[in-house]
Amino acid sequence: MHNTTLPETGFVRLSTVLKVFPVSKSTWWAGIKDGRFPKGVKLSDKITAWRVDDIRELIAQVDA
Template identity: 65%
Template sequence: MQQHLELPTTGFLRLNQILQIIPIGKSTWWAGVKSGRFPKGVKLSVRTTVWKVEDIRSLIKTAGGEAISY
């Protein structure tokens, strides 16, 4: 069962939080980032990447309620 995630106004989201909103797999997300379909993340460390909430909101708005999938 998926929980509804309330997006904060500002800040950053980790990948597991994004995938609760956009139901796709990790590899699909990373392929979309590489192709430019999804926003690039911000590297906090070698193994930690986050995305700006504003970029994720924009992605959702641009999709206009369409299913984001491949």
């Protein structure tokens, strides 16, 4: 994992998530489908983002 700084709270877009978890977009979406990665939140029809808390929890699981 890369050492990307996440905001304290809020949401991050996929481009930021992929800087933290260096996987392809298709791998990320497949991981969501099979439950390895958290589901995003639809902010609009074309915008999906992830809760920073969910990404931090995933980081903790991977580091454990």
